[in-house]
Amino acid sequence: MTDFKYVGKSIPKEDARAKATGRAVYMDDMRFPGMLYGKVVRCWEHAHAKVKSLDLSEAAKAPGVVKVLAPEDVTQQQYCCNLFDLMAPIPVSRDFFGDLEDESIFTDHVKHQGDAICGIIAKTEKDAERAAKLIKVEYELLPLYHNAKEANKPDAMQFHPDKPGNLAFQLPEQMFPDNAYGWGDVDDAMKEADLIVEDTFYVSKQKQAQMEPHGYIGHYDDMGRLNCWTTSQMPKCVHMKIAKLFALPMTQVKIMQTTIGGAFGGRLGMIGEPYACAMAMAVPGYHVKIMYTREEDWVASESRLPGDYWMKIGFKKDGTPVGVDARFMGDGGGYYTHANGVPFTTGAWLVGMYKWGTCRYKGERYFTNHAPCGAYRGYGNPQTNFVMEQLVDRGCKELGIDPVEWRTKWHKDVGDDGWVLGFQYASCALDTCLKEGAEAFGWKEKREKYANQTGIKRRGVGVACMTHTSGAMPMLLEHTLVVARLNEDATLEIMLGCSDLGTGAHSVLRTMAAETLGWPREDVHLLTGDSDANGFDIAAHASRTIYVGGGAVVSVCEEVIGQLKERAAKLLEVGGPDDIVMEGKNLFVKDHPEKSVSANSIAYDGVYNFVDPATGNRMGIPGQIVAYSSYFPKHNSPPFSAVFVEVEVDTETGQVELIDFLNAYDIGKAIHPGHVEGQLEGGAQQGLGHVLTEDMVYDEDCKIMNASFTDYKMLGPSDMPPMKIMLIEEGDPEGPFGAKSCGEPGLVNPVGATANAIYHATGIQFKKGPITPERILRGIKEKGLN
């Protein structure tokens, strides 16, 4: 076991003090002299309509109003808020995916409630809000489409001329024959099955509900630069997207991040940056701040992709899964957004989890008149978990096989293809997770104890597995540029674009740098959140920052060490850098510690390099040490996990009480155990909420009915079960220090495990998520208890 100074220790994260004192600066805390306020005027009353007339004249005269912006007053360039067009090769995104740029800054065709129709810039937020009420709009109402089935009907109105049937996306034939992802002949295989389990489920529309609403500041400055402060989780892609949208070179656009109050995928891509920038360009020289209200954030920004999800699994009597056949039809909302992403990954997590004999997954996304769907922690994985894990348990029950035993036998393992076929798992500790997790949870005892209950309150235990990814390669681009500059006092400035969404990622990256160098953490600083200083980084998405950003940081530190050793070898007059050992800041000749030079003197002499007046020679080696790593990871080292949940179902009220929870998690190596636990615990709150309570509910007019923390129920402290997190550290051959990811996965398998625990308690599988008390009571009434 390597003896680490920092890695594996839970050091308080460095922004914690600023946050504990209220001094951390979030978007709404930022102010500039003469700052103006922007209000995006949205259509609240309709979900599908044409703007027949828009009269801004009264609003323009209102007190405090500086400018009103109609659709024609801003750039007419359309855009897609998502960034997959940057992440995949252009022929793939354009020709195979059929990617669309179908969003306008302000639209005359409202496609969902909350769509933006115009803008107001005023001296105060209140002035802007009051003026918005003076705008006169006439709408022509258009037919409403709640879901994929309605939108796909032959007589349905087309959302976009290039997308017949309102099918925004399906797996493209050129890459996926028969528009399906998988292998083998599923139809043939199913003929060999002794048992077939099959059903159509509905996976719900969950909201990220990060605590800080979206916010932005735009500033078109006197040097013609467009500056934008953002809470985006992918600032460098926003940099390029904004430059393109406003036809500016990237040098004339600057993107800066503030402290980010949670993201969970909700800040992936562009959200409100186009509005803030368009408004800023309308009032050159002035800062324009846009803060979304909570309701705006809820109604108009993106959510998880819901939809009907059909699946069929064929088993042999001994449990052998001969095949899985599935089709997910996503209700995507009014715009293209992430149409090409989630319908693929939803299947990828199915492909990667178990050793199906054959597999055929079809994923589609349709336009509807609900709020657009985008990225949310898990990116298709919770959807698949809800369906796949329940059907596996149904098969296990029919066949009399223990669910833990089945999963232990049939999960994919080292050498098997992962979520991208042809790309094999390099490590997998799921056997350990299942074994040690089951023991610690008391799986066998509880499973037997709750087998035959008769009372009103019935307990049950469930298990579910999960695999995810550490970065999006090989499907999507994975790239982080890190530049490191050795200061003249031998401390290191590391510049990189990786975001910290509140996870502690920046602290951990600093730890990894210090550990690689063998220097105190204080001797390393990270410069982030500034597009002028930071090179390319794809984003804080796909649970990649510690794995890819960490890999990049380690590699740049190794490059710094290499340069120091090279100079030391010259100064000490030995063969080359391989003959030099660096311990802390001391560099010496191998086996000759007396022949040494300090990093401090190398660094100092490199910067303050003088000519010796006596000899005329330079003193030391000239040149400041700068290293860079344009880092592309070799792998995606998927993590695995087994979650165990115990519930108590009140069969008279339908209430589900969460009694116990355990996540045995294959982290490879926990660089910061406290942060890893925090990710898994926080993920569980969202996963348990996804399966039990969370869903955006729409009325018949496609208007949302629960856009508030009261009406959209998230689990609070009293609802949460006691939680145990078991970190299984067996290392990964590719990850930095053996680490794998933990950002998204914590949300995923609490979903399936809870559904399975309810199944164990009641004998009923609930196909429509979330599994609310109403649905439980209806299920009991229709099917009876076991």
Next chain:
Amino acid sequence: MKTREITLYVNGEAYHLNVQVNRTLLQVLREDLDLVGTKYGCGTGECGACTVLLDDSDTMLSCLTLAATMDGKHITTIEGLEKDGKLDPIQEAFIETDAIQCGYCTSGMILKSKSLLAKNPKPTEKEIRTQLEGNICRCTGYVKIIDAVQKVSDNLSGK
């Protein structure tokens, strides 16, 4: 808009203010007094991010409180907990137990925790959970927040 003259005591300092009667305490704290540690999360009293302390014991939601009604009241915001460069034990505990992730709920959560410990220095875990019900955290699953409160309670009782 009508205004009202009030004297508001915030973090031990008296402020003589002429406030518009429709403005909330949250707006006055953030916009007039520049105390931006108190956060807007929902504006409707549902998330607890705007929690402040009243008379050092009760908590109140500043987004639901009209500033004009606060004449003569003593308010503590998150900025008022640090004394002479020394953090309050509950702030220290939140830092040490990793109870802070994105930090947006933290001000309200810390003040709520301070209030609950002021009233009940030895709360059970269940009491802590119940008391924190009105403060939403979307990052932590509440585990380490509850640990932090428990830790301060243990220290107070010399456990």
